């Protein structure tokens with residue numbers, strides 16, 4: 480299986496965001512108000528897009544959001560390939576840190592990428608989140 484990463488439009492992320500993260504809500508629920516200011520990436524297996532992630536850079540801080548892999552393709556390492564690529568991109572951009580609002584049940588996963596939990600937690604849409612970050616040098 481050949482995995483390829485490509486930059487995509489925010490519109491192209493919507494279907495996977497919706498199916499994987501918020502299937503019970505409308506498609507508009509998975510839009511982000513500043514989607515047009517972000518960079519969006521898709522991972523393709525044999526030309527089928529199976530994972531997406533969006534990156535927003537503000538004041539030398541990068542935030543990744545709406546990271547999702549189609550259910551049938553989860554747990555096979557594809558998300559790791561995509562997130563490593565994002566880590567690589569931010570490394571070469573003279574930024575101070577990368578951070579995310581992590582669903583609590585995913586926080587252990589992100590520690591594998593050098594991200595640490597902050598004390599900042601919140602609940603949104605019935606889901607518990609913790610802010611995680613990695614200081615870049």
Ligand SMILES: CC(C)(COP(=O)(O)OP(=O)(O)OC[C@H]1O[C@@H](n2cnc3c(N)ncnc32)[C@H](O)[C@@H]1OP(=O)(O)O)[C@@H](O)C(=O)NCCC(=O)NCCS
Nearest residue numbers: 499546547548553554555556557558559580581582585588
């Ligand atoms: C989070 C998410 C994007 C990760 O994508 P993924 O493609 O499943 O990621 P990976 O396959 O690289 O890793 C997932 C798990 O499988 C494990 N894994 C990776 N490759 C593996 C392999 N070849 N064999 C067995 N397990 C493997 C990873 O170690 C990881 O385990 P962990 O969660 O216990 O740490 C995906 O789980 C998802 O879409 N979840 C629902 C939406 C969501 O929660 N998004 C994130 C919000 S913070």
